[in-house]
Amino acid sequence: MTTPFNALIIDKHDKKVSASIQQISLADLPDEEVLVDVAYSTVNYKDGLATTGTLPICRKFPMVGGIDLAGTVVESKNPAFKAGDRVLVNGFGLSERYWGGYAQKQKLKAEWLVRVPEAFSLEEAMAIGTAGYTAMLCVLALQDWGVRPDDGPIVVTGAAGGVGTVAIMLLAKLGYEVTASTGRVDEARPLLEALGAKHIIARDQLARDPGPLEAETWAGAVDTVGDNTLASVLAQTRYEGIVAACGLAGSTNLPASVMPFILRGVTLRGIDSVMAPLERRQRAWQGLAELVDLELLRQIYSVEALSKVPQLASDILAGKIKGRVVIDVNA
Numbered sequence: 001m002t003t004p005f006n007a008l009i010i011d012k013h014d015k016k017v018s019a020s021i022q023q024i025s026l027a028d029l030p031d032e033e034v035l036v037d038v039a040y041s042t043v044n045y046k047d048g049l050a051t052t053g054t055l056p057i058c059r060k061f062p063m064v065g066g067i068d069l070a071g072t073v074v075e076s077k078n079p080a081f082k083a084g085d086r087v088l089v090n091g092f093g094l095s096e097r098y099w100g101g102y103a104q105k106q107k108l109k110a111e112w113l114v115r116v117p118e119a120f121s122l123e124e125a126m127a128i129g130t131a132g133y134t135a136m137l138c139v140l141a142l143q144d145w146g147v148r149p150d151d152g153p154i155v156v157t158g159a160a161g162g163v164g165t166v167a168i169m170l171l172a173k174l175g176y177e178v179t180a181s182t183g184r185v186d187e188a189r190p191l192l193e194a195l196g197a198k199h200i201i202a203r204d205q206l207a208r209d210p211g212p213l214e215a216e217t218w219a220g221a222v223d224t225v226g227d228n229t230l231a232s233v234l235a236q237t238r239y240e241g242i243v244a245a246c247g248l249a250g251s252t253n254l255p256a257s258v259m260p261f262i263l264r265g266v267t268l269r270g271i272d273s274v275m276a277p278l279e280r281r282q283r284a285w286q287g288l289a290e291l292v293d294l295e296l297l298r299q300i301y302s303v304e305a306l307s308k309v310p311q312l313a314s315d316i317l318a319g320k321i322k323g324r325v326v327i328d329v330n331a
Helices: 045-052 122-145 162-173 185-195 227-236 259-263 278-291 306-317
Strands: 005-013 016-024 034-042 068-076 086-090 105-108 154-156 178-182 199-202 218-223 237-245 267-270 301-305 324-328
Touching (some): 016 045, 016 306, 034 122, 045 306, 068 105, 086 122, 122 162, 122 218, 122 267, 122 324, 154 162, 162 178, 162 185, 162 218, 162 278, 162 324, 185 199, 218 227, 227 237, 301 306, 306 324
Parallel strands (some): 154 178, 154 218, 178 199, 218 237, 301 324
Antiparallel strands (some): 005 016, 034 068, 034 105, 068 086
């Protein structure tokens, strides 16, 4: 008889979505190649949407939530992994079509797994998590486009959130002049400046009805917000600059003009962290291992128990969470 273990199950009854801690067994897990002892997961904006049912993230029920995880392989039917390997997963439909990281054990496809860089503990890997990995993908997009530190300032929107804080840390480490846009200027200023932001602007300076073209300000941008904020950033991006868009904290809308694209050659680059190819994921995690300052990382995350996830899911949607929240699934 196998010992039961805890998981956060998202379910739907009478069109109402709920989430609760339940006990399940190995027999309940999906029939995948690699069994992992999960150590940590996280709370991301998408987790908030899924856990609360605010958007139909979960495609089937019941669903184990958590779009990422880090843990240790227990057994593997795939020769690429063996017992004792430290692995992580970001995206690939976890918490959407496949059971995710809010469980003490999980079975996963081998092609989803990335080895945890030696530079990080499992906790640190999830302090970075999907948000930090997405931030690195945004930074790579700017670098691959050819944006150099001496080309001009980079603006990061939603700067006090998970993606924003890590993006600022990475960009500053690479020598870029970073402007942080946040709705919590006074509260977040000490942290954002410690991470390397040179300038901090209030959210309202961008979250407004933009003109079709505005003063050329940014050589590049990392946008986590969408809506008028993204439209304003596009209107202010310099000739042949690039905006990496990876979030919808404001909304899914984009009330923008074509003028920045056809008169300034601005590029809007969508960043997908869910189905990114394995090679790009490995490059991103290698970049994180080289750039992340672990002392700074410790300033931007907290660790909470699995039982706190439903409340944290509501908090992140309400904009009450600053930085990263790591979930200890065994606490």
